[in-house]
Amino acid sequence: MKKILIVGAGLGGLTTALRLAKRGYQVELVEKNAQAGGRLNQIKKDGFTFDIGPSFFSMPYEFDEFARDCAIRLPFEFVELDPLYSVSFRNNPKTYTLYKDIDKLAEQFSDVEPDFKRKMQRYLDACEALYNDTVDVAIKTNFNSLPHYFLSLLKVNPIHLPTLFRSFWAQIERYFDSKEAREIVSLIAFFLGRTPFDTSAVYTLLSYIEFRNNGYHNVKGGMYQIVTGLLKELDKAGVKLHYQVEIDDFEEKDGKLMAMLDTKGGKWTADAFVVNSDAAFFRGRVLKKKTFSEARLQKMEWTMGYLTFYIGLNAKLEDLNHHNYFLGSNYRDYAQQVLTQVDMAEKPYYYVNVLSRSNPDCAPEGCESLFFVCPVPNLLHKKDWSDKEQIVDAILHDFSERIGRDISPLIVSRTVFSPVEWEKNFNLYQGSGLGLSHKMLQIGGFRPSNKDEDYQNVFYVGASTVPGAGLPMAVISSKLVTERIVEAF
Numbered sequence: 001m002k003k004i005l006i007v008g009a010g011l012g013g014l015t016t017a018l019r020l021a022k023r024g025y026q027v028e029l030v031e032k033n034a035q036a037g038g039r040l041n042q043i044k045k046d047g048f049t050f051d052i053g054p055s056f057f058s059m060p061y062e063f064d065e066f067a068r069d070c071a072i073r074l075p076f077e078f079v080e081l082d083p084l085y086s087v088s089f090r091n092n093p094k095t096y097t098l099y100k101d102i103d104k105l106a107e108q109f110s111d112v113e114p115d116f117k118r119k120m121q122r123y124l125d126a127c128e129a130l131y132n133d134t135v136d137v138a139i140k141t142n143f144n145s146l147p148h149y150f151l152s153l154l155k156v157n158p159i160h161l162p163t164l165f166r167s168f169w170a171q172i173e174r175y176f177d178s179k180e181a182r183e184i185v186s187l188i189a190f191f192l193g194r195t196p197f198d199t200s201a202v203y204t205l206l207s208y209i210e211f212r213n214n215g216y217h218n219v220k221g222g223m224y225q226i227v228t229g230l231l232k233e234l235d236k237a238g239v240k241l242h243y244q245v246e247i248d249d250f251e252e253k254d255g256k257l258m259a260m261l262d263t264k265g266g267k268w269t270a271d272a273f274v275v276n277s278d279a280a281f282f283r284g285r286v287l288k289k290k291t292f293s294e295a296r297l298q299k300m301e302w303t304m305g306y307l308t309f310y311i312g313l314n315a316k317l318e319d320l321n322h323h324n325y326f327l328g329s330n331y332r333d334y335a336q337q338v339l340t341q342v343d344m345a346e347k348p349y350y351y352v353n354v355l356s357r358s359n360p361d362c363a364p365e366g367c368e369s370l371f372f373v374c375p376v377p378n379l380l381h382k383k384d385w386s387d388k389e390q391i392v393d394a395i396l397h398d399f400s401e402r403i404g405r406d407i408s409p410l411i412v413s414r415t416v417f418s419p420v421e422w423e424k425n426f427n428l429y430q431g432s433g434l435g436l437s438h439k440m441l442q443i444g445g446f447r448p449s450n451k452d453e454d455y456q457n458v459f460y461v462g463a464s465t466v467p468g469a470g471l472p473m474a475v476i477s478s479k480l481v482t483e484r485i486v487e488a489f
């Protein structure tokens, strides 16, 4: 029986482990932390439960495909979010509630964007065509070389060619006139860790996924139930997990990797290795490849960092949705500086997830479990985060003003992660929240491959290899790397 060692128990590592175990491989996993899940993780503190990263996901059918592939029943239950989320702007008393239902959605914009329904339908028709024409050839395919990638792209309907040369924002401007519609519909570009102004219009396919395809989903009991459920399935399949094992070196012989070495002197041998640690960072720092030297890594384009904080409140906030976006009034200026500095004058934009809204068990009776995400520069642009508590205080103050209730005396639990903690906890290069960005020269055949260039028995899975960031992409990534391994061994 061939033995596979997986480095990292993020969603990519866990789903790859089960796919391989179900195919008859002997699989072991090593994880640097004491708990599995990577960015899809959980904190339990002061009687509250907080999801620390992902708070929803799209494309649930990728999880269904995974369950079918492993011949299991999905070990967690997802719940569609309706409404999708709400958005409010500073100095504007209105809260926009975003629905998948086009008539309800159009009603929200009736005072600012005449004919919204027709415009949105036209926009979504274009996004849907883009999704249908690219998902199989560009997202769900392994590329063996750049020519192979280009040949694959030739299958895409040339009607989409102009989107390659346009920004997300430029595409939005072609369909909508109001500031409100443009800003709200383009918000999704921030989910890719960049801004609508530097993200390609190709990613407007995400608007189709968001508003028309399958919407957004939460998991019953909190997002960490995905990990808890997967761990049970891995246990049944005989996969061994070893926690608090961090790989920092390796042994090789004749173009083959023989063993991974951990920081405590442990040696981990296998026939093949799958790396779920960041695919670019690991190649540079651990495998010491010149093509991924520190200087090269710095030149790559990385997604922004996140300042996240987890607040336990000794009261209920009835007026909030599961997902709530609090934006300022300077969208374009904000987007231009968010990657490099924190704007304390205008106050940062932020997102608030009320986990206890749909999962009452995550907070004590009468309490609320809140999770704030504020996009901020990664450590390449802001190294010193000694001001993190001050920034959090400013956001909490702003939040209190905007919901019309001072929450500071109600706070009974507070935990803050700046990009420093994100880097340290999960080996995220420079605290970049989503790994390598999705610019044209860093996706598909240009992204660090899921097959190592030098070692025939080393593979990669997760956000910085193909296809990219986000939970459904991690599941697709596990499918692609499994295909590679089955083909090679």
Ligand SMILES: Cc1cc2nc3c(=O)[nH]c(=O)nc-3n(C[C@H](O)[C@H](O)[C@H](O)COP(=O)(O)OP(=O)(O)OC[C@H]3O[C@@H](n4cnc5c(N)ncnc54)[C@H](O)[C@@H]3O)c2cc1C
Pocket: 007, 008, 009, 010, 011, 012, 013, 030, 031, 032, 033, 036, 037, 038, 039, 040, 052, 053, 054, 055, 056, 057, 058, 245, 246, 247, 248, 276, 277, 278, 306, 308, 373, 425, 426, 427, 433, 434, 461, 462, 463, 464, 468, 469, 470, 471, 472, 474
């Ligand atoms: C704040 C935040 C919010 C997000 N929100 C969403 C969302 O709402 N929806 C969504 O779909 N996506 C979201 N994402 C993105 C999503 O979390 C990631 O794309 C996904 O979880 C990445 O999974 P992964 O398998 O690539 O790797 P990771 O989760 O990074 O897992 C890698 C694992 O490898 C371990 N590791 C690293 N190096 C080593 C080593 N040398 N030795 C041993 N172990 C090692 C790490 O500890 C980690 O457990 C969010 C991300 C962040 C940061």
